[in-house]
Amino acid sequence: MTNSSAVLADAAAYAAAVEEASQAAAAYYATGESTLDDDAYDRLARGIAAYEADHPDEIHESSPTGKVAGGAAVGDVPHTVPMLSLDNVFSAEQFATWTASLERRIGRPVAAWSVEPKLDGLAVAARYREGRLERLITRGDGAAGEDVSHAAPAVTGLPERLAAPVTIEVRGEILMTNEQFDQGNATRTEHGGAPFANPRNGAAGTLRAKDRAYRVETTFFAYGALPLAGSGELAETLTELPHSELLAYVAGLGVHTAAATEVAPVRVTTVEEVQARVAEIAALRAGLPFGIDGIVIKADLAADRREAGSGSRAPRWAIAHKLPAVEKITRLLSVEWNVGRTGIIAPRAVLEPVEIDGSTVGYATLHNPADITRRDLRLGDQVMVYKAGDIIPRIEAPVAHLRTGEETPIEFPASCPQCGSEIDTSEQRWRCTRGRNCRLVASVSYAAGRDQLDIEGLGTTRVVQLVDAGLVTDFADLFTLEREQLLALDRMGETSTDNLLAAIGTARSRPLSRVFCALGVRGTGRSMSRRIARYFATMDHIVAADAESLQRVDGIGKEKAAAVVAELVELAPLIEKLVRAGVTMTEPGATPPPEPGAEEEGGGTGAELPLAGMKVVVTGAMTGALEKLSRNQMNELIERAGGKSSSSVSARTSLLVAGEKAGSKRTKAEELGIRIAAPEEFAELIAGFLSGETGEVPEAGAAVETGAGTAAVAVLAVEGGPTAAGPAAEGADAVETVEVSETVEVVETVDAVEVVGAVKL
Numbered sequence: 001m002t003n004s005s006a007v008l009a010d011a012a013a014y015a016a017a018v019e020e021a022s023q024a025a026a027a028y029y030a031t032g033e034s035t036l037d038d039d040a041y042d043r044l045a046r047g048i049a050a051y052e053a054d055h056p057d058e059i060h061e062s063s064p065t066g067k068v069a070g071g072a073a074v075g076d077v078p079h080t081v082p083m084l085s086l087d088n089v090f091s092a093e094q095f096a097t098w099t100a101s102l103e104r105r106i107g108r109p110v111a112a113w114s115v116e117p118k119l120d121g122l123a124v125a126a127r128y129r130e131g132r133l134e135r136l137i138t139r140g141d142g143a144a145g146e147d148v149s150h151a152a153p154a155v156t157g158l159p160e161r162l163a164a165p166v167t168i169e170v171r172g173e174i175l176m177t178n179e180q181f182d183q184g185n186a187t188r189t190e191h192g193g194a195p196f197a198n199p200r201n202g203a204a205g206t207l208r209a210k211d212r213a214y215r216v217e218t219t220f221f222a223y224g225a226l227p228l229a230g231s232g233e234l235a236e237t238l239t240e241l242p243h244s245e246l247l248a249y250v251a252g253l254g255v256h257t258a259a260a261t262e263v264a265p266v267r268v269t270t271v272e273e274v275q276a277r278v279a280e281i282a283a284l285r286a287g288l289p290f291g292i293d294g295i296v297i298k299a300d301l302a303a304d305r306r307e308a309g310s311g312s313r314a315p316r317w318a319i320a321h322k323l324p325a326v327e328k329i330t331r332l333l334s335v336e337w338n339v340g341r342t343g344i345i346a347p348r349a350v351l352e353p354v355e356i357d358g359s360t361v362g363y364a365t366l367h368n369p370a371d372i373t374r375r376d377l378r379l380g381d382q383v384m385v386y387k388a389g390d391i392i393p394r395i396e397a398p399v400a401h402l403r404t405g406e407e408t409p410i411e412f413p414a415s416c417p418q419c420g421s422e423i424d425t426s427e428q429r430w431r432c433t434r435g436r437n438c439r440l441v442a443s444v445s446y447a448a449g450r451d452q453l454d455i456e457g458l459g460t461t462r463v464v465q466l467v468d469a470g471l472v473t474d475f476a477d478l479f480t481l482e483r484e485q486l487l488a489l490d491r492m493g494e495t496s497t498d499n500l501l502a503a504i505g506t507a508r509s510r511p512l513s514r515v516f517c518a519l520g521v522r523g524t525g526r527s528m529s530r531r532i533a534r535y536f537a538t539m540d541h542i543v544a545a546d547a548e549s550l551q552r553v554d555g556i557g558k559e560k561a562a563a564v565v566a567e568l569v570e571l572a573p574l575i576e577k578l579v580r581a582g583v584t585m586t587e588p589g590a591t592p593p594p595e596p597g598a599e600e601e602g603g604g605t606g607a608e609l610p611l612a613g614m615k616v617v618v619t620g621a622m623t624g625a626l627e628k629l630s631r632n633q634m635n636e637l638i639e640r641a642g643g644k645s646s647s648s649v650s651a652r653t654s655l656l657v658a659g660e661k662a663g664s665k666r667t668k669a670e671e672l673g674i675r676i677a678a679p680e681e682f683a684e685l686i687a688g689f690l691s692g693e694t695g696e697v698p699e700a701g702a703a704v705e706t707g708a709g710t711a712a713v714a715v716l717a718v719e720g721g722p723t724a725a726g727p728a729a730e731g732a733d734a735v736e737t738v739e740v741s742e743t744v745e746v747v748e749t750v751d752a753v754e755v756v757g758a759v760k761l
């Protein structure tokens with residue numbers, strides 16, 4: 001929530017909070033280098049205020065409450081009229097309450113309102129004498145500010161000379177537009193400087209910096225003006241003009257205002273109109289070329305303002321309708337490289353999840369490698385993340401002053417993370433040299449992989465060859481390859497051609513679970529494919545299933561079900577082609593689910609099966625009839641026999657198949673009094689299902705193959721979540737490759753985006 005606050009339990013917590021807030025504010029107003037993001041600071045400040053309301057006689061003199069700039073800023077140039085802050089409201093109701101109290105104070109309705117953007121920069125006063133810019137002063141503590149005239153030449157919108165030789169003080173905000181921020185940070189890092197964390201910090205730092213070897217631009221927006229000694233006749237005009245006309249006058253002098261922007265100030269007369277404009281500005285926020293953190297609403301008439309007066313921290317004739325914070329500091333954990341449809345390789349930042357404006361942000365775009373370099377991002381960095389409206393979250397910059405020295409460089413991939421081919425790095429956006437074929441190579445390699453169709457001799461290099469020769473446009477084409485076509489390829493002799501054709505022939509009779517897995521439907525790896533195949537028994541039933549029936553498969557929720565259905569529609573032509581090629585479309589031993597309306601429960605979980613209703617875990621080395629089976633094959637076997645395979649022993653485990661060198665799982669099963677069977681004993685139990693295994697038997701304990709072959713990041717999900725059943729819950733046993741390869745499921749190998757749980761192999 002925007003206006004939640006820190007809870008301070010006692011005087012010590014209060015003192016610590018005041019100390020932390022003072023330090024943060026001092027850093028924020030001096031160089032912009034606070035350790036807190038605004039949301040965190042505001043929570044702290046509200047906590048302090050709440051404590052003070054309950055303990056009025058304990059208020060510390062350095063408390064930020066009720067002070068301009070939290071009492072943290074300084075200055076030695078007195079302001080003619082105090083430069084105040086603004087009070088806040090967070091909702092239409094609060095605004096209505098505030099309006100009512102203002103109208104009570106002046107004893108009449110407010111005649112008109114000016115509704116304008118609350119620009120997210122810092123306030124300055126620009127003093128012009130006879131049309132020439134004489135002095136630029138920060139807000140400071142409100143009574144006096146610092147002279148920052150040296151910075152004026154690099155401020156766009158603040159002319160050296162006005163259009164008329166008048167003496168006037170123009171007040172407004174200095175900020176960095178998004179473009180100026182990017183440009184400024186690029187310039188800074190080129191000069192070996194640390195990047196600014198966000199545009200506001202950039203503006204604050206830039207305004208106060210002296211003797212920089214480079215120039216960084218900022219922009220001024222005027223939102224007020226007042227007379228100075230020497231203003232003459234103009235003085236009365238300035239104090240009597242409605243605010244809206246004052247802004248127009250200032251703009252006429254050649255000073256920049258927000259008038260030309262989409263969020264230009266508007267003058268309205270009713271509270272409803274104010275609210276409508278507030279909503280409009282809020283909706284425009286995400287797309288603006290500069291940052292705003294709210295909407296300022298001001299009584300427009302000079303008489304209304306005069307009679308309302310000001311408090312010590314803020315005027316009573318204006319209020320800020322704050323918008324939720326859209327920036328938070330979080331950690332950059334890693335960078336993923338995803339290959340798009342056209343072969344563009346785009347980096348994506350994986351963040352420590354952080355809640356911004358009601359949604360949890362776990363990823364952010366990073367445009368390209370050059371951009372990462374230019375912005376000097378490092379793994380482990382605390383980064384400022386921006387997310388507003390529907391825009392894709394972005395990293396603004398590292399928060400360089402929070403670096404610990406433990407940060408490491410971001411490594412760029414040396415070959416395509418999807419297909420392993422070379423990368424074309426001649427443009428800023430890197431691209432797989434296979435272009436659109438990259439995805440094809442990856443998906444065919446995946447389909448041919450050990451846990452899918454298991455086609456021996458069809459590695460990535462060979463797939464690349466087939467794709468480049470135009471022989472394969474999807475993996476169904478493998479089944480119609482002709483001997484002559486293969487012989488015509490480089491390095492394809494008679495023997496390898498015949499071997500390959502034989503392997504493809506064998507693949508034709510793989511069970512449905514493997515064929516379905518080969519399709520690479522998002523979110524369905526090996527074990528999910530097995531569950532789907534066992535439940536539906538035939539491809540026809542899978543294809544005919546709607547989202548509702550898919551949800552009857554263990555582990556498929558509403559979202560996943562809808563996604564699978566949608567993807568199957570897209571895959572229909574490919575499935576058709578596989579059928580025509582004579583590929584197996586049934587799951588041995590499974591029976592299709594009952595027709596809708598009939599009794600629930602079905603789909604191959606037949607109670608007559610030997611392992612029906614049992615949760616089975618396998619550990620240790622298999623012997624006897626099971627000796628050659630990989631963990632994946634063991635799991636297939638268990639599921640064919642009606643059981644559920646699992647990787648971890650818990651109270652719900654029904655049976656542990658423990659071979660030689662069984663470790664902690666055996667101990668745990670003994671502790672829990674779970675039935676333990678030797679491999680031979682188990683083989684007898686499921687004897688009728690043992691013959692079903694076809695094709696080559698891979699080595700037990702083989703590492704997970706993603707099909708992407710050389711994938712830089714293996715994208716893996718732990719079944720049941722990393723804490724429920726995965727290695728994390730497993731203790732020492734879990735680090736064996738054997739155990740890992742059985743517990744992980746490739747969630748998405750083709751697009752490689754969804755990381756559900758990372759597993760170290």
Ligand SMILES: NC(=O)c1ccc[n+]([C@@H]2O[C@H](COP(=O)([O-])OP(=O)(O)OC[C@H]3O[C@@H](n4cnc5c(N)ncnc54)[C@H](O)[C@@H]3O)[C@@H](O)[C@H]2O)c1
Nearest residue numbers: 024025028034036037038041085086117118119123223296
């Ligand atoms: N991160 C930190 O450590 C830290 C520390 C201190 C303060 N802060 C942030 O600063 C804010 C409070 O500071 P504040 O008092 O400087 O300012 P404020 O943001 O509460 O509001 C007052 C300021 O709004 C600005 N403003 C923008 N557009 C305006 C317009 N159209 N008309 C009038 N004024 C306009 C002016 O600069 C004015 O001084 C808080 O939101 C807080 O998050 C952060």
Ligand SMILES: [Zn+2]
Nearest residue numbers: 416419432438
């Ligand atoms: Zn590629």
